[in-house]
Amino acid sequence: MGMFNFFRQELAIDLGTANTLIISNGEIVVDEPSIVAINRKTGETIAVGSKAMQMHEKTHENIKTIRPLKDGVIADFQAAESMIEGLINMIGTRRRFFSHMKMVICIPSGITEVEKRAVFDSADHVDSKETYLIHEPMAAALGIGLDVEEPIGNMIIDIGGGTTEIAVIALSGIVCDQSIRIAGDELTTDIMNYMKRQHNMLIGERTAEQIKIHAGSALQELKNPPPDYAVNGRDLMTGIPKQIMVSYQEVAHCLDKSILKIEEAVLKALESTPPELASDIYATGLYLTGGGALLRGLDKRISQKTKLPVHIAEDPLRAVVRGTSNALKNSDTYSFLIDRKSV
Numbered sequence: 115m116g117m118f119n120f121f122r123q124e125l126a127i128d129l130g131t132a133n134t135l136i137i138s139n140g141e142i143v144v145d146e147p148s149i150v151a152i153n154r155k156t157g158e159t160i161a162v163g164s165k166a167m168q169m170h171e172k173t174h175e176n177i178k179t180i181r182p183l184k185d186g187v188i189a190d191f192q193a194a195e196s197m198i199e200g201l202i203n204m205i206g207t208r209r210r211f212f213s214h215m216k217m218v219i220c221i222p223s224g225i226t227e228v229e230k231r232a233v234f235d236s237a238d239h240v241d242s243k244e245t246y247l248i249h250e251p252m253a254a255a256l257g258i259g260l261d262v263e264e265p266i267g268n269m270i271i272d273i274g275g276g277t278t279e280i281a282v283i284a285l286s287g288i289v290c291d292q293s294i295r296i297a298g299d300e301l302t303t304d305i306m307n308y309m310k311r312q313h314n315m316l317i318g319e320r321t322a323e324q325i326k327i328h329a330g331s332a333l334q335e336l337k338n339p340p341p342d343y344a345v346n347g348r349d350l351m352t353g354i355p356k357q358i359m360v361s362y363q364e365v366a367h368c369l370d371k372s373i374l375k376i377e378e379a380v381l382k383a384l385e386s387t388p389p390e391l392a393s394d395i396y397a398t399g400l401y402l403t404g405g406g407a408l409l410r411g412l413d414k415r416i417s418q419k420t421k422l423p424v425h426i427a428e429d430p431l432r433a434v435v436r437g438t439s440n441a442l443k444n445s446d447t448y449s450f451l452i453d454r455k456s457v
């Protein structure tokens with residue numbers, strides 16, 4: 115038995131639009147942006163993860179960078195497979211060495227059957243012998259440490275790169291959920307557009323994301339405001355690089371519309387929650403996870419809107435992969451895992 119276990123590899127994978135994380139033996143062994151750089155001529159993978167991200171928007175005709183996931187689902191299958199394979203290879207152990215590879219992969223709750231099959235196929239392609247899928251809000255809830263099997267309702271708001279998923283979980287199932295394609299990527303795009311419109315300045319996706327992280331805010335007034343952020347970009351009129359300072363109030367202003375849509379989705383989810391579970395949520399509050407949970411003031415803003423307590427998950431970027439890993443350990447007992455036969 116011990117020998118047998120030695121040859122087993124078990125991976126929990128959070129395949130996200132923005133970031134892919136992998137836990138093996140309870141440890142995070144991969145935490146990389148979901149991106150792959152490919153040689154246009156040969157189709158070979160040149161780099162994956164942060165190495166590929168460094169090349170993003172700086173490529174020439176022979177190299178292209180691809181983010182294989184869009185809005186939480188695989189948009190480019192070949193690139194996704196290359197990326198998953200590259201990331202698993204980063205773990206360092208030679209895969210052929212293992213007689214049995216088992217995986218739990220987390221997927222958005224709004225995913226179609228065809229998309230689910232595609233994820234199974236990708237797992238087969240990297241030699242997984244036993245693959246399960248888990249819905250992202252369920253994984254998030256487990257990662258936060260909630261007891262998802264109890265007859266108590268909990269509401270999770272997971273704001274990732276591609277999607278915001280709002281779900282009520284009770285008795286090992288998703289009772290109701292709302293999924294909108296407005297999340298971190300959309301906020302980044304808002305900032306790019308704003309800089310162009312307001313400051314006649316062209317900036318890339320990575321710069322816009324840095325503005326969001328360093329000077330982003332959901333509120334016009336913050337208790338602990340970040341300092342103004344220096345932004346470098348190209349002047350639209352002169353074509354010459356320039357620098358301007360951006361304040362968090364400005365960023366709050368430009369993100370306002372998208373955040374309103376997230377708030378509306380939260381309200382809709384609350385409206386569709388059965389009353390008995392609504393009373394649980396009234397007592398426990400809402401849980402925010404995903405990278406978007408880190409936006410300054412967002413918890414306060416949602417709390418003001420809903421008049422409910424809002425908790426930010428500890429380490430929100432990693433809650434989903436931790437929950438996925440928890441599911442992997444309990445794959446025999448958790449009824450909510452999806453296997454290939456069920457799709």
Ligand SMILES: Nc1ncnc2c1ncn2[C@@H]1O[C@H](COP(=O)(O)OP(=O)(O)OP(=O)(O)O)[C@@H](O)[C@H]1O
Pocket residue numbers: 129130131132133134185186187273274275276277278297298299323326327330403404405406407408409410430431
């Ligand atoms: N401090 C921060 N403030 C605001 N946004 C942030 C911060 N840190 C990360 N983000 C954003 O969080 C998003 C990534 O979050 P996460 O890793 O949870 O997404 P994902 O799981 O890859 O996407 P999805 O679940 O939609 O497939 C990115 O859009 C990133 O810009």
Ligand SMILES: [Mg+2]
Pocket residue numbers: 130131250274275404434
């Ligand atoms: Mg996610």
